[in-house]
Amino acid sequence: MSDRQPPPYDGNNGGQSGPWEHDPQGQQQPNPYGQPGPYGQGPIPSYPGGGQPDVANYGQQPTGMPPLANWGARAGSYLLDALIIGVPYAILRFGIGGTAGALLGAVVALAGSIYFSYLEGTTGQTPGKKIVGTRTLREADGQVLGFGLAFGRRLLHILDALPCYLGFLWPAWDAKKQTFADKIVHSVVIKP
Incomplete structure (x- = not known):
């Protein structure tokens, strides 16, 4: 047995199997993330472009990550999304008018936001x-x-709007080009 492999699982460690998975016959299964590290643990999965993330230095782009999107690209995509949801909302709200128009407009805006969240979350x-x-x-x-x-x-974009829309302007000078909402959920916007 090499120095880099953990000892075989003997079942006496409180039900924890460690970094290697074992099948019922006692065979070791390889780590799904590639070669084991110094303690048998696999590396962190890489970014889609390749390379290992290196988030130790704040403000520096992790290795292998595509370039971050600039403020103009982010603002452009936000405005296009606002138009896609806002135009049907305005037509219903002001075209029909009254309580029915306001209610239908709100339903369309909420449905659009949920659908856009689904798209952004999956793609x-x-x-x-x-x-x-x-x-x-x-x-x-x-x-x-x-x-x-x-x-x-x-939903957290509400925080970006509260202090005079400062959160929406923040990516213009932030090292990671993040809004306040991005910082809270730990997301970045890239331009591949």
Whole structure:
């Protein structure tokens, strides 16, 4: 047995199998992330472009991560998404008018936001981001956010708007080009 492999699992460690998986016959299964590290643990999965994430130095782009999207690209995709949801909302709200128009407009806006959260969570792109060519990914590993984080990020944009829209302007000078919502959910917007 080499020095780099953990001792075989003997079942006496409180039910924890350690970094290697064992099948019922006692055979060791390889780590799904490649070669084991110094303690038998596999490396962190890489970004889609390749390379290992290196998030130890704040403000520096992790190795292998595509370039971060600039403020103009982010603002353009946000405005396109706002138009896609805002135009039907305005037509219903002001075209029908009254309580019925307000209610229908609110339903359409909510449905659009939920659908855009689903798209962003599963593909990293809303229609506006697809047109501009940007994607929203998790900062730690470069994977898509998932619906929950994407919807939470969309709700947290309220914080970006509260201090005179400062959070929406923050990516213009931030080292990681993140809004306040991005910082809270640990997401980045890239331009592959």
